[in-house]
Amino acid sequence: MTNIKLKIVRSCNVGFIVALATAFSPLYSYAQSGGVSVNYEAKGNLAITHKLACMSLSDMKTDYTPADIYPAFADCVSKERYDDATQLFMLAGAYAKFDTLRVTDQTAHEASTVLVIESLANIDEAKKLAWSENISRFAEGDEKQHAEICAHIQHVGAPTYYPGYMIQHGMNAFSPAPPAPLVESFNASKAWETTLTAYLQCAA
Structure with missing residues (x-):
């Protein structure tokens, strides 16, 4: 399934996101065996670490993961x-995008898509x-709203x-000897700058 990315959202009909969420509820990795669906889920998969209700962006903290934030978004x-x-x-x-830049397992990068659908x-x-x-106002170029979100x-x-x-x-979670889960010598500052400018399209 294609990642839902902000740079795509801003140029496409975001009703696709809603339609996607309606069509798949919930979505898990599964295998078909004898006509029976079998769920395979590693411990900690999409795990919530903070149970959040709807709140303003100014109340967000940097230790809140996308798995925490998407339910708060849905509550809003x-x-x-x-x-x-x-x-x-x-x-x-943005946080999910940042994580794709540091998590080595490419199969794990669909996590944010599943979180949107489930939320x-x-x-x-x-x-x-x-x-x-x-x-849609953001997607269609509401520069004032865009600038405010970037600033926040x-x-x-x-x-x-x-x-x-x-x-x-990701699939590496099921491996008995998985490779390092995070990019070696990851440059967090550069990745965050990339997230802000290339993904969120905020002014440099």
């Missing part, structure tokens, strides 16, 4: 706090549509957590 949608929902969605996406699975369709209209995310700062939620989502 449920409570019709669509501006907050969009801001949390962008932060979660919106039980949200009322009318509310999902209303949120999609909110985020820059203020929150780069992730400080260990990306176990993503590492345990």
Whole structure:
């Protein structure tokens, strides 16, 4: 499944995200055996470390993972706090992008897509549509909203957590002798700058 990336979101109909969430609920890696679906899930896969409710972006902390933030985003949608929902969605996406730059297992990088799908699975369709209209303003080039989100995310700062939620989502989690889960000599400052400028498209 294709990653949902902000640079794509800004140029495409974000209703696709809502449609995707509606179509797949929940989504897990599985194998078919004799017509029976068997779920395989490594310990820590997409694990929540902080149970968060809807909140403003200014209340976010750098030790909150995307697995923590996406449920808060969905709670905002449920409570019709669509501006907050969009801001949390962008932060979660940015943190997930940052994690793909440091997690070596390519198969683990779909974690954020699954988290989006699962977080919106039980949200009322009318509310999902209303949120999609909110985020469409960003996708269609609302520069004021874009600048505000960039400023808030820059203020929150780069992730400080260990990306176990993503590492345990990949196939290497099932290997008896997996390779190093994180990129050697990872340059966090450069990766965060790349996330801000290339992914979020914030001004340098």
